Amino acid sequence: MAHEATHDHHDHHHAPQGFFQRWVMSTNHKDIGTLYLVFSLTMFFIGGSFAMVIRAELFKPGLDLVQPYFFNEMTTMHALVMIFGAIMPAFVGLGNWMIPLMIGAPDMALPRMNNLSFWILPFAFALMLSTLFLPGGGPAGGWTMYPPLSLQSSSLAYVVFAIHLMGISSIMGAINIIATILNMRAPGMDLLKMPVFVWSWLITAFLLIAVMPVLAGAVTMLLTDKYFGTSFFNPGGGGDPVLYQHVFWFFGHPEVYIMILPAFGIISEIVPTFARKPIFGYRAMVYAIACIAFLSFIVWAHHMFAVGLPLGADIFFMYATMLIAVPTGVKVFNWVATMWGGSMTFETPMLFAVAFIILFTIGGFSGLMLALVPADFQYHDTYFVVAHFHYVLVTGAAFAIMGGTYYWLPKWTGHMYNEFWGKVHFWCSVVFVNVLFFPQHFLGLAGMPRRIPDYNVAFANFNMISSIGGFLFGASQLIFLGVVVHCAFFARKKAADRVWEGAKGLEWTVPSPAPHHTFEVPPVVRDEELAHGHVDD
Amino acid sequence: MTSQAANGQLGPKHRHGVRRTVLVLAIVVGAFFLLPFVQILLMK
Ligand code: HEM
Numbered sequence A: 001m002a003h004e005a006t007h008d009h010h011d012h013h014h015a016p017q018g019f020f021q022r023w024v025m026s027t028n029h030k031d032i033g034t035l036y037l038v039f040s041l042t043m044f045f046i047g048g049s050f051a052m053v054i055r056a057e058l059f060k061p062g063l064d065l066v067q068p069y070f071f072n073e074m075t076t077m078h079a080l081v082m083i084f085g086a087i088m089p090a091f092v093g094l095g096n097w098m099i100p101l102m103i104g105a106p107d108m109a110l111p112r113m114n115n116l117s118f119w120i121l122p123f124a125f126a127l128m129l130s131t132l133f134l135p136g137g138g139p140a141g142g143w144t145m146y147p148p149l150s151l152q153s154s155s156l157a158y159v160v161f162a163i164h165l166m167g168i169s170s171i172m173g174a175i176n177i178i179a180t181i182l183n184m185r186a187p188g189m190d191l192l193k194m195p196v197f198v199w200s201w202l203i204t205a206f207l208l209i210a211v212m213p214v215l216a217g218a219v220t221m222l223l224t225d226k227y228f229g230t231s232f233f234n235p236g237g238g239g240d241p242v243l244y245q246h247v248f249w250f251f252g253h254p255e256v257y258i259m260i261l262p263a264f265g266i267i268s269e270i271v272p273t274f275a276r277k278p279i280f281g282y283r284a285m286v287y288a289i290a291c292i293a294f295l296s297f298i299v300w301a302h303h304m305f306a307v308g309l310p311l312g313a314d315i316f317f318m319y320a321t322m323l324i325a326v327p328t329g330v331k332v333f334n335w336v337a338t339m340w341g342g343s344m345t346f347e348t349p350m351l352f353a354v355a356f357i358i359l360f361t362i363g364g365f366s367g368l369m370l371a372l373v374p375a376d377f378q379y380h381d382t383y384f385v386v387a388h389f390h391y392v393l394v395t396g397a398a399f400a401i402m403g404g405t406y407y408w409l410p411k412w413t414g415h416m417y418n419e420f421w422g423k424v425h426f427w428c429s430v431v432f433v434n435v436l437f438f439p440q441h442f443l444g445l446a447g448m449p450r451r452i453p454d455y456n457v458a459f460a461n462f463n464m465i466s467s468i469g470g471f472l473f474g475a476s477q478l479i480f481l482g483v484v485v486h487c488a489f490f491a492r493k494k495a496a497d498r499v500w501e502g503a504k505g506l507e508w509t510v511p512s513p514a515p516h517h518t519f520e521v522p523p524v525v526r527d528e529e530l531a532h533g534h535v536d537d
Numbered sequence B: 001m002t003s004q005a006a007n008g009q010l011g012p013k014h015r016h017g018v019r020r021t022v023l024v025l026a027i028v029v030g031a032f033f034l035l036p037f038v039q040i041l042l043m044k
């Protein structure tokens, strides 16, 4: 997104080389960050187009537009593309750009591996998306790939290989981030002085390292069950399909936190800036993230209540899940306390942050409802679950990414984005996303199952409302694209080095646009320059 | 564009720290990959 960095006047030693050298061979954290962000935005629109197909088919009852199998391919691919292609690479891109700038490092610790991590992704996604054009069709058993259904797909091997590649990319990215944060901090940047965004990424990287290999193991077992005669999940050979669900969700639940912890970090950067106050309870924020990360490993079976677990397991996983509300509540409380008494202004990043706090909390509450075993027996596999995870993932993760993009875009490009159109994008998004997802709570409570192309006429009205919200939300994202492209290539208004009046942290001490090489000499870290002021709470 | 770190301009202290971190993390990755297999074999 930040192509302006090409016109970089601060760097006379390494004039940018040709396109191929600069982008394909890049080992520069800023360029690789840009590549990740552009990739993520592309995937966001591809995954979004699948969502438009889904909402068009569900606009009214009946099988109207697409074949049922194609519909199932769309729900499966929508999830895989959005999770692995849009949300995760966006966070890696933001981390690449901002972590070295925030800790005063010249680059990532392993720049060549950084290049490889990124360039694996286009191939992995080309492979996965190409299965849609195969004679047997793409995967259609849902992103969770439960056997035995997923084993029927003739494209399983392609998808498993693509997931292996994505996993390798994520693991290398996570190793790089940990190695950078642990080894490359400027003198004086103690761990407990790092910005909360950096902390959130450090903890997220440990989650990635622990669970991506488990996903790789699970899909490898699917592959050997289908092609090499094993029966990990086949009762006929002494296996058990429920075992897959345990292994998958041991990955899957931490995975959903991988998609929200960096978002917490972004919100913890934006809110203090626009409240012009240090973050409230810095240490509590860090400990809460660590606590959520730990708990995320012992709640996985809340996705499986309906398979019929032993009563003791039901109760353990129910209480463990409800416990997550405590550290999450600490975070929401601290964001609100940061705003309390601040002199707030509401530029686009702050609008997204405030919307995040309110709407993510709604998603948290529906999560709590789903955590109750007897209630989940009713809600499981209905649109209530769909409503839940879209509140946490769209108004949570995606809103944080958009807020973060507006927040740092002037630093990347050296130009201010158009505030008016940013606000238009925000208000359209926040209104239509609720039109899209709020009625899905009612549909779920009334019993509409998820992942179906047709439904009972009783559900017609809310589905039509939801679809209209969906089309308008989708269209609103074109405004986002417009604002970003305009800012990167056509904007005239120069951005100051410290783009926002209340912004603190090392990243605002470098020029806008951030020159190609920064902090080649480690900066002097002064406490009053840090976002959370003096840490002695 | 080559970065400073890729040019080998990091000091030896940083290089050793990075190497040790990567080694430890690589072992953790391997262990977690094997975890589900071990678990399943133990349950047999
Ligand atoms: C307060 C914290 C949360 C609680 C208590 C919670 C609880 C739950 C429960 C019990 C389910 C299973 C519902 C079912 O299938 O019957 C679920 C599903 C889900 N949750 Fe959450 N959740 C929370 C936060 C989050 C966050 C932060 C995210 C992601 C950013 C998330 C993403 C998801 C997803 C993607 C699913 C659906 C997975 C699928 O079946 O495809 N949740 N949640």
Ligand SMILES: [Cu+2]
Residues within 6 Å of the ligand: A252, A253, A256, A299, A300, A302, A303
């Ligand atoms: Cu979960």
